[in-house]
Amino acid sequence: MDKYLKHAGLSGDSGKGKKLVRILERYRQEHVLEHIGRLSGRKKDRFIKEASALDLKLVLDLYSEISRGRPSRPGYARIDPPRVYRPTEPGVNGMLYGMGETSIGKGENGVLIVAGGQATRLRYPYPKGMYPVTPVKKKSLFMLLSEKVRAVSLRYGADIPLLIMTNPESDILVKRYFEKNGFFGLGRKNVLFFQQELLPSVSPGGKLVIREDGLLASSPDGHGGCLKAAFKSGVAGKLKERGIRRLFYCHVDNPLVKVLDPLFLGYHLRSEADFSLKTVRKRPGEKVGTFLYADGKAAVVEYIELNEVLDERGSSHAVEAFDSGSIGVHLIELSFMESLFFKSGGLPYHRQEKELQVEGGKRIGIWKFETFIFDAIPFAGKVSCMETSREEEFAPLKNFSGMDSPRDVREAMSSLHRKWLTSAGIRVKEKTEVEISPLFALDESDFARKMKGRKLLLQGKSLYIE
Ligand code: UD1
Secondary structure, eight states, rough: HHHHHHHHHHHTTSSSHHHHHHHHHTTTOOOHHHHHHHHHHHHHHHHHHHHHOOOOOHHHHHHHHHHTOSSSSSOOOOOOOOOOOOOOHHHHHHHHHHHHHHHTTOEEEEEEEEEOOOGGGTEEEEEEGGOOOOOOTBHHHHHHHHHHHHHHHHHOOOOOOEEEEEOOTHHHHHHHHHHHHHGTTTTTGGGEEEEEEEEEEEESSOOOOOBSSBBBBBBETTTHHHHHHHHHHHHHHHHTTTTEEEEEEEEETTTOOOOTTTHHHHHHTTTTTTEEEEEEEOOOOSSSSSEEEEETEEEEEEEHHHHHHHHHTTTSGGGGGEEEEEEEEEEEEEEHHHHHHHHOOOOOOOEEEEEEEGEEEEEEEEEEOOOOGGGGGOOOOEEEEEOOOOHHHHOOOSSSSSTOOOHHHHHHHHHHHHHHHHHHTTOOOOTTTEETTTOOOOOOHHHHHTTTTTTOOOOOOOEEEO
């Protein structure tokens, strides 16, 4: 140990530095010790502070398990297409809708937006939630989603806590953004922020990676990190005190999401599910998770793993039978989250291969580790899944250009809102950009009701209704 402390120039250190050196020594990360030894003053303090906040042990143990041949995912003996509810009967829908509305009115539901991802594919230098996404007013994703929460809250006269998961790097920016914008009318006490953790990255040879700026490479621990972070931050406890029983979970990148959709909530409640998800019919090769049954249990398999899983089993079903794509919209019972967090040892880690720029401008391959919230599904007592229409509910903002780009998303929003106008008897030109504020109407029938007897004067190429 003394040798290593000397190596890192930390002989006199008794606190964090010593602990860090002990871990680095145990996992044979001499290159990091040498790097620390070359640092001095503030740079050294910062390195030690940040590296000590990372769970190095977790990742280095995961690495050694993988290198000892631990399979990177569970093997299944049988894969089947899932049971999915397609809401087609108006009578049943009305009943479920009513159940959902009653629950919202009781104030027992919260909304969680996971916004801790790095959004590298979008090439946007700020947190993705700040992206000006809407076609006419250029509202940001955070603004639009907050307005949806506010609209539901006003419609049912219920306080709805909005939880935002950030990561340690985006946290301050996101909080300032909400503060600057008056929490988009939701009230400070109703917006709860919490941070997910960062995990260190390793090289394919199992070495911690030093970034171009001299700090250890790390990245957010996946959206499944919301489980750990919600409990460790105390946010889950606050929700329980407020009488919240479940969370409506969504990704920050889908402006069409129907926040706390009463029909989905009613179906979840009637199914007595611990965990529910919404799916759309997948397009061939689409990069979405697939909902299916693995060894008789509901599960979502991520797109990179689907073919492998199907091939492995020589599934008796054609690949086309697996066409339920998860849109990252869930309802999760808090009691289930709690039991998962405290009893089952949490969610499994997935390894992702990425590229990173290191010292000297070189790009190298790295491994990062993440947990996915949908891996909670096989642990749930009951799972329910409802299919919905892509045009109405799914237009994710993912890429700088091409598919799922800002252009695609704006067009999807305009096109949906043009349809609302048309069914309310208002004619608009095919190219007109249309945006309807969630504070005016939340869905097509709400819009038709509010437009009854009203006239719209259409001018120019775009139209905003609020
Ligand atoms: C994700 C899903 C995929 C689903 C698709 C729908 C995974 C692994 N896959 O794909 O099954 O069909 O969305 O759009 O998630 N996030 C965090 N912290 C993280 C990582 C991500 O909060 O550490 C958040 C992001 O901010 C975003 C959401 O999770 O809101 C989705 O992340 P993203 O990386 O865009 O997922 P995809 O790979 O596109």
